[in-house]
Amino acid sequence: MKRVGLLGCGAIGSEIAFAIDSGKISAKLTHIYDFSKDNSKKLVDKLQNKPVVTENVGLLAASPVDLIIEAASQDAVRDDILSILQNRKDVMIMSVGALLDESIFDIVMDGCRDFNKRVYLPSGAIIGLDGIRAVQDELDLVTLVTTKNPRALKGAKFFETSTIDPDKITTSVVIYEGNAQEAVKLFPANINVAALLSLAGIGSEKTRVKIIADPCASKNTHEIYAEGKFGKFSIKVENVPSPSNPKTSRLATLAAIECLKKICGTPLNIGT
Ligand SMILES: NC(=O)C1=CN([C@@H]2O[C@H](COP(=O)(O)OP(=O)(O)OC[C@H]3O[C@@H](n4cnc5c(N)ncnc54)[C@H](O)[C@@H]3O)[C@@H](O)[C@H]2O)C=CC1
Numbered sequence: 001m002k003r004v005g006l007l008g009c010g011a012i013g014s015e016i017a018f019a020i021d022s023g024k025i026s027a028k029l030t031h032i033y034d035f036s037k038d039n040s041k042k043l044v045d046k047l048q049n050k051p052v053v054t055e056n057v058g059l060l061a062a063s064p065v066d067l068i069i070e071a072a073s074q075d076a077v078r079d080d081i082l083s084i085l086q087n088r089k090d091v092m093i094m095s096v097g098a099l100l101d102e103s104i105f106d107i108v109m110d111g112c113r114d115f116n117k118r119v120y121l122p123s124g125a126i127i128g129l130d131g132i133r134a135v136q137d138e139l140d141l142v143t144l145v146t147t148k149n150p151r152a153l154k155g156a157k158f159f160e161t162s163t164i165d166p167d168k169i170t171t172s173v174v175i176y177e178g179n180a181q182e183a184v185k186l187f188p189a190n191i192n193v194a195a196l197l198s199l200a201g202i203g204s205e206k207t208r209v210k211i212i213a214d215p216c217a218s219k220n221t222h223e224i225y226a227e228g229k230f231g232k233f234s235i236k237v238e239n240v241p242s243p244s245n246p247k248t249s250r251l252a253t254l255a256a257i258e259c260l261k262k263i264c265g266t267p268l269n270i271g272t
C-alpha cells in the first residue's frame, strides 16, 4: 500500500485526507504539513487514522512516504518541489500555475529524470485535457473563459494594481483578458486550470484567458474553446465551489482523488 504525505491541509488536502481515511483509496496517509498549524491540527482531529504532523516542509519531504501531494499554493511548488524530488518522492501537484515559470518547469523535469521520479497533474477543475493532448500538434487556438463570483476572485494579485474593486462589482464584467502565462501570476489561486490547458496544448503564451466576475454566479464556470486543423470543440463545466474555499471547485478535489486512486493501483482504468 502506498504511503502518502500531504502538503497543504485546506479545502483540497482535507478532502483527499478524508477519502484516504475512509478507505476509498488504497493508500495510507502517514505525514502531513501545513504552515498553518491550526489547519493541520483541525484536519488531524477529524481523522480516524492520525498522520504525523511534521514541524516543517523539509521533514515532510524526508519522511518515509512514496508520494507527496501538493495542495498548498504556487509558492509551495516553487519553494519545495526540488527538495521533494531530491528526497526521492513522487509528487502530485495541484498548484500547476507554478510550472509555467520555465525555471520551475526545468527543475521539475530535471528532478524527475535525475531521481527517477514521477509528477502527476490531475485534470483539476476542467475536463477535456485528453482531447487537447490528442490534437496538440494541430491546434491553432485555445481559449479559456472562466466565470466566478467576485467573492471567489477577491484577494488575487490582479486587484493590487487594478482600479477594479471586487467588492463593488454589481454586474457581470470581463475583468481580465490575456494569456495563461500572465493569468496564473495575477490570479494564482483561481486559474491553475489555464496552466493545465497550456501544458497539454499550445503553451502558455498562446493560450488565451478571459476572466469574468459575475456577482450572480453561484458556480465556477470554465469554458474551453479549441480550434485547429483537426476541427474544433468547446466544453463548458459549471462547478459547484468547495464549501470551505469558494475559489476552488469541487471537481478539482474529485479529480485529485480519482488521480490518486489510479496511482494507487485501481484495477480498472477508464479513458486516457
Ligand atoms: N489544478 C486545479 O485545477 C486547481 C488547483 N487549485 C490549487 O490547489 C491549491 C490548493 O487549493 P485549496 O485546497 O482550495 O486551497 P486552500 O487555501 O483551501 O488550502 C491551502 C492550504 O495550504 C496551506 N499553504 C499554503 N501555502 C503553503 C506553503 N507554502 N507551505 C505550507 N502550507 C501552505 C494553507 O495554509 C492552507 O491550509 C491552491 O494553490 C489552488 O489554487 C485549486 C483548484 C483547482
Ligand SMILES: O=C([O-])CC(=O)C(=O)O
Binding pocket: 124, 125, 188, 189, 190, 191, 192, 193, 194, 220, 239, 247, 248, 249, 250, 252
Ligand atoms: O477550482 C477552480 O474552479 C479553478 C481554480 O481555482 C484553479 O484553477 O486554480
